[in-house]
Amino acid sequence: MQQTFHDEARMWRSPLLPDAELLTAEYFAQEFAPHWHEGFAIPVIQSGAQTYRYRGARCLAAVGCIAAINPGEVHTGERATDHGWAYRAFYPSVAWMQQLSADMAGTPMGIPWLPDGVIDDAEVAGHLAVAHRLLETAADPLAAENALTAGFALLLSRYARTRPVVQSISPDATRVELMKARLSENLDQPMSLSDLAREVGLSPFYAARLFSRSIGMPPHAWRNQLRLNRAQGLLRQGLSVTDIASMTGFADQSHFNRHFKRAFGVAPGRWRL
Known part of the structure; x- marks a missing residue:
């Protein structure tokens, strides 16, 4: 029997990531028209592969990759395999990303622009996917927000164009x-x-x-x-x-x-x- 493929997507929100949407999706027939987002788009590929046009180049994101899109940048999206692709996507606001960057550095920071093109880093992708699942189940907010903060901090520390130098920790037994x-x-x-x-x-x-x-x-x-x-x-x-x-x-x-x-x-x- 020939296997059939279909599109299935769920857009949802979490109070732990304010002013943002999250998406859990499997796509086969979907072809995204050129569009842009006010905030960041951070899709983490879970299966298959996606191809998309971004800043004049054709990009290919496979399993373990992050197809990060900066705010205001026009891009497309479609399947790159016969079976389509699945991803878990975050759409954090500019303000949230900028605040996390400032919290990491201990000083005000500019917008943490990410590189143009695919981020091929299975470790960062894995951390973000875990955070996404914890946010979706909503079983333990403390664990979910810890994973969310740690995953995005790792992303920014490795790939933000202006990487925040993480402030040192001072002993504070009282706190x-x-x-x-x-x-x-x-x-x-x-x-x-x-x-x-x-x-x-x-x-x-x-x-x-x-x-x-x-x-x-x-x-x-x-x-x-x-x-x-x-x-x-x-x-x-x-x-x-x-x-x-x-x-x-x-x-x-x-x-x-x-x-x-x-x-x-x-x-x-x-x-x-």
Whole structure:
């Protein structure tokens, strides 16, 4: 039986990336007419390949590539293989990209223009794809925003025409302890990296780096471990795994089971026996 291909796309938004759209898409017949965006377009190719005309050249983006488009630049887009292509795309605003660049450098920065043509960097593409998936599931805002900030910071540090020189981290035990205290509160409630950083008067980028450098793991990982430690105590009390997953802030029982086994080597139901 001959395989058929079709177009499927979903445009959506996340409060963690304000004033922006995100797109999850598989395209076969789609041919984009010449167009431009007010902000950046950052598509990460997941399968197949896309070809597009950009700044007078024909570009080809395959799996693991980023077909980055700067604001205001006219471009097209169509399949480059018989099976089409799939990508996860970010459309961040100029203001958001410029603010992240300034947060990285610790000083005001201009617009972080990206190079003309395809960025072939599987590591950066992988980080951005993970962030996109976390934003789409919306299961853990803290993990999603951390991945988003780290992924785009890596992109800008490697490929912005004026690359921000990342400011050094100064020890700050007081702020780290304040972040730990905030992370320990209301474990069943979601928290974003921006919320945490605002509590201590830092940018999300700097707050995540300070915490990770001081503690040895990013804020979302530390909070998840605290949830698991609390869950152990609840298991000793004989509570059900389902109730514990809800009480400690995991998205569902399978999410709880997966993290518990990864940390302790057994599923919570078997740990209690």
